[in-house]
Amino acid sequence: MKTLPDCEHLLLNEQNGVLAITLNRPEVRNAMNLALVNQLMTVFTAIEQVPAIKVVVLRGANGNFCAGGDLKDMANARKAVNAGKDDVKDPFYQLNRAFGQMISQINAAPQVVITLLEGIVLGGGFGLACISDIAIADSQTQFGLPETRLGLPPAQIAPFVVERIGLTQARRIMLTGARFDGVEAKNFGVVHFVSNSNEEMSQLLAQQLAQIQLCAPNANRTTKRIMLSVGKIANKTLLDNAAQDFSMAIQSAEGIEGTNAFIEKRPANWVR
Incomplete structure (x- = not known):
């Protein structure tokens, strides 16, 4: 496995195929600046082709998941605009689009992505919750999309929120900035x-990890890719491609092992 990168704003810990990533800017309630966004992309790029890592668990340090985007980055972008250099591309666009690239990458990650949501989950943090495969929240966690109250649209987050909860609810929470x-x-x-x-959050996480470990890593990766293709390509093409995926899987070492384990009534060799 590739060595995990050193990241100033992330704590990384890999054990038994589970990579724990902790957003580590507690002084700003783990608000995401451009450096943190780039570090997340670097980590997910590093593990993309590492089947040994089956699960990524995302959480925030010191009891908060994420306060959204760091407004200091926006202030720095404003300074760059005010400097008026012709050779500088729109820094607001670049800053916002970088977050969209990061959330798209994590959304498409072949690993199972679990979010542990505590404290506050606002703006970009809410977006990360919406692209996780499994989300576990403390009952007192405060969720919200406050962007419109700041005179801003939740530009890169909106498509993922609508996809997660539907347009009806998304309209209300985005257009009111409501907390819940x-x-x-x-x-x-x-x-x-x-x-x-x-303790209950840890128990729920352990239960989900135990269930994921029963699933074959390549089968999970392929299944996730098929699901994320729904609505993106024509259904016939999707099903044709999925049939190819099935054929390759059942003839692979993993597929042979899985079917043999079922027949022989034993755990498959990927079960830890």
């Missing part, structure tokens, strides 16, 4: 599980 807790987030479909303590 973990229980309501579960009712919306933002999160899958709600906990009432750190």
Whole structure:
């Protein structure tokens, strides 16, 4: 496996095929600046072709998941605009688009991505929750998309929120900047599980990890790619491609091992 990169704003810990990534800017409630965004992309690029890493667990340091975008980055972008250099591309566009590239990359990651949501989950943090495969939230977590109250659109986040919870609910929470807790987030479909303590959150995480370990890594990667193709390409093409994926899988070492393990009533060799 490739050595994981050193990241100033991320804590990384890999054990038994699970990579824990902790957003580590607690002094600003883990708000994302451009450096953190780039570091996340670097990590996900490094593990993209590493089947040994089956799961990524994202959380924030010191009891907060993420306060969204760091307004200091926006202030720096404004200074660059005011400098008026002709050779400088629009820094606001570049800053905003970088976040969209990061969230798109994590959305398409072949690993199962789990978010542990505590404290506050705002703006870009909300976007990360919406692209996770499994989201576990503390019941008291405060969710929201406050961008419109700042005179801004949630530009890169909006498509992922609509895809996660549907247009009807997305309209209300984006156009009012409403705050809501973990229980309501579960009712919306933002999160899958709600906990009432750190211990319960750890138990829920352990249960999900145990279930994921029963699944073959390549089969999970292929399944995720098929799901993310729904609505993006014609259904006939999607099903043709999926049939090719199935044929390759059943003839692969993983597929042969899985079917043999089922027949022989034993755990497959990828089960830890």
